[in-house]
Amino acid sequence: MIRKSNLVRLAPRVGTTLGANARVAANRTAAVPVGAGADIIALIQAQEATFSKAHRRIAHAILAQPQAFVEKPIEDLAPWLGVSTPTVTRFSRAVGCEGLRELKLRIMGSMRVGLRYLEPPTPPATVAEAISRVVMRAHHAITTAQHTVDLAVLEEVAEIVSRSRVVYAFGSGGVSSWLIEEIQNRLFRFGLHVIPCADHQMQMMLAATMDPADTLLCCSLTGRSAELIRVAAIAAQYGAATIALTTAGTPLTQAVRLALTLALPDDGDVLGPTSMRYGFMAAIDMLAYVVAVRTQPAAHEKLRRIKQQFLTYRDEDDSQPLCD
Numbered sequence: 001m002i003r004k005s006n007l008v009r010l011a012p013r014v015g016t017t018l019g020a021n022a023r024v025a026a027n028r029t030a031a032v033p034v035g036a037g038a039d040i041i042a043l044i045q046a047q048e049a050t051f052s053k054a055h056r057r058i059a060h061a062i063l064a065q066p067q068a069f070v071e072k073p074i075e076d077l078a079p080w081l082g083v084s085t086p087t088v089t090r091f092s093r094a095v096g097c098e099g100l101r102e103l104k105l106r107i108m109g110s111m112r113v114g115l116r117y118l119e120p121p122t123p124p125a126t127v128a129e130a131i132s133r134v135v136m137r138a139h140h141a142i143t144t145a146q147h148t149v150d151l152a153v154l155e156e157v158a159e160i161v162s163r164s165r166v167v168y169a170f171g172s173g174g175v176s177s178w179l180i181e182e183i184q185n186r187l188f189r190f191g192l193h194v195i196p197c198a199d200h201q202m203q204m205m206l207a208a209t210m211d212p213a214d215t216l217l218c219c220s221l222t223g224r225s226a227e228l229i230r231v232a233a234i235a236a237q238y239g240a241a242t243i244a245l246t247t248a249g250t251p252l253t254q255a256v257r258l259a260l261t262l263a264l265p266d267d268g269d270v271l272g273p274t275s276m277r278y279g280f281m282a283a284i285d286m287l288a289y290v291v292a293v294r295t296q297p298a299a300h301e302k303l304r305r306i307k308q309q310f311l312t313y314r315d316e317d318d319s320q321p322l323c324d
Contacts, residue, residue, distance in 0.1 A: 040106040041066070043095060051094075054083045058091045066111055070104045123271055130272075137267055137275035145279035148248070148263040149286065157260050158290040160241050161192070165213035168235075169196040170203050170228060175277055176219045179245075182281065183217060186288035189306060189322065190299035200227040207231040212239035216256075221276050223250025232256050245283060260287070 041063065048059050061081055062069050069077070077100075078085045092103040124130040161167055167187060169180035180196040187194045197203050204227075210216065216235040218228045223246035232242045232255045244252045248261035264279040292299045306322050 038096075038106070039110055040095065040103070041110045047095065051091075054087050055091050055094060057081060057083060058088065062107060066107050070107050070111070074100060133269070133272060134275075137272070138278040141264055141275040141277075141279035142282045144264055145262050145282045145286075149260065149283060153258060153260050154286060154290060157243055157258060158287055158294055160215055160243065160258070161187070161217070161287070162291050162294045164215040164241070165193070165211070166215070167192055167194045168206055168210065168214065168216045168240075169194055169219065170198075170206075170216060170231060171196075171219035172198050172200065172225060172227065173221075175221055175274070175280070179219045179277075179280055179284065180217075182284055183219065186284055187291060189302055190288075190292050190295050191302040192291070192295075200231075203227065203231045204234060207234035207240075208238070210235045210238050210240035212241075214240040216240050216242045218242070218244045218246070218252060218256060219280070220244070220246045220250075220252055221274075221280065223247045223252040225252065228252060229255040245280065245287075 044059050044062055048056060048063075051059055058081055068080075072080055074085060074088065078088055081088065088100055092098070092100050095103065097103040097106060124133055167183075169183040171177055171180040177198040180198065184194040184196045195206070197206055207216065214235075216232060218225075218232055220228055223244070228244075229252055232244070232252070236242050236257065241258070242256040244256040244259045244261075246252045246259065246261060248259075248263050253259035253261060260283065262279050262283055264276045267275055303322065307318065310320070310322065311318060
């Protein structure tokens with residue numbers, strides 16, 4: 001239950017005239033929690049339309065340059081903002097803080113996400129520049145994966161996967177949840193039994209059913225998923241081989257028997273799609289190719305069967321890939 005003292009009322013002061021957009025904003029955010037874990041940046045954004053002109057000036061400065069706001073002492077801050085010192089204090093209280101000190105502390109708390117999310121880099125000026133950035137970053141990620149993957153570990157992982165009764169591919173989140181589907185897509189065609197799962201509770205249950213003939217392959221870009229670390233321990237308890245495809249030097253690498261790691265730096269551009277995806281997809285393809293070679297002639301026969309069905313029921317052009 002949220003106490004009334006922990007709520008910031010967004011209704012305008014008496015005598016303040018609001019436009020239509022401001023009234024909508026005020027109604028939508030009539031009471032916003034501002035406890036210790038509250039997002040002060042989001043709260044200021046929600047209230048901005050209801051602020052007075054002077055308060056909007058302060059809000060704009062915080063949203064545009066949070067680092068500068070927290071670093072300036074009050075004697076420099078007020079002139080920089082173009083308002084009086086008492087106005088800064090009143091603004092602090094308007095957003096649920098006791099004073100400027102608490103406001104700065106809460107802004108610093110929101111800044112833990114990183115300045116790139118608060119003061120993002122300059123976006124591409126043209127479509128051509130955007131395309132160029134995407135292609136160059138993808139190329140860099142793939143070549144980085146090539147140069148940082150441990151070939152001996154890749155060979156050992158391929159050997160374990162090739163002789164597994166079942167390969168369980170676990171991951172979650174915006175990227176790993178579909179990378180595990182790609183692991184299945186690459187490996188099933190060689191006759192391997194692959195079960196992908198992105199649900200944490202189901203992962204735990206599946207891990208409890210694993211045997212020494214099974215393999216758990218955990219996929220995580222960050223390598224910091226507590227749920228994956230937990231299920232890796234469960235699978236190991238029942239004798240399954242545990243493998244991670246993840247970033248070097250992360251907690252997940254310590255939780256598994258074998259870690260196939262990549263040293264892929266983040267692009268730092270929060271607006272652009274992360275190119276780390278391409279590096280991980282390249283690593284999956286590397287693993288799949290080595291597994292295919294190791295499992296011949298059985299893999300070759302499975303591929304022949306798939307192609308036979310494509311030729312029979314869909315497309316007589318035998319030059320097409322085994323996909324759609």
